[in-house]
Amino acid sequence: MIDCALYLRADYALGVVDAGMRRLAAVSRFEREESERRQELVRDELTDGVADRARAKGIVQARDITVNASGFSEGMPESRLRWVPLAGGLPGPTLQLAIKTHLGTRYPDLAWSMSQLTGDVDDPRVIAEEYDGVDKYAPTDGERPGAAINRQAKRDEALRLAHVDIRHRFARDLDSPRALFELMASRLPPAIAAAARPRPGLMTRNW
Secondary structure, X not given: OHHHHHHOOHHHHHHHHHHHHHHHOOOOOOOHHHHHHHHHHHHHHHHHHHHOOOXXXXXXXXXXXXXXXXXXXXXXXXXXXXXHXXXXXXXXXXXXXXXXXXXXXXXXXXXXXXXXXXXXXXXXXXXXXXXXXXXXXXOOOOOOOOHHHHHHHHHHHHHHHOOEEEEEEOHHHHOOHHHHHHXXXXXXXXXXXXXXXXXXXXOOOOO
16 A cells, blocks of 8 residues: 555555555444544554655655545545545545435535535535446346436435535546546635645646
């Protein structure tokens, strides 16, 4: 994990270390507190390991990757999606935030609670981002064509009724990280977006 944090391109490095964190800390969205406790123990070990490589090329990136890695990311595309706001200097989103809806609890990939961003504890709004892969809308065995799309639409509507403004992103969006960053930043309070400063350790040539 440390080698990957040092030498892979930042967006992929984050995905690899996220996956390692998820496995080593046995992270589960359904056991948040315990998962976070185990994850921080793993992060402490990683931090020590990175410190031992202080003279290595890529050390600045490795430090930023280690600080921001999260086992609550459930796949490489989700990690690369999260890398975009992190690299651009936005506040780190919450992963798999539990949102109660009339259809049950739902867990957007990335979420920013407005109450945390603005300090207004009475603001229920949440800004959410979700990665959609090519297989997400494919029907399962026995389903009619379009059933998965209909199911997703109902989920999105349930989230919106729970004050969640959700946007779906695709593989093509990850190919233009700067443009995607601008879209994400425009959805957050202007003062938050204006205060964003790129994190040097997470920037890449394709930004």
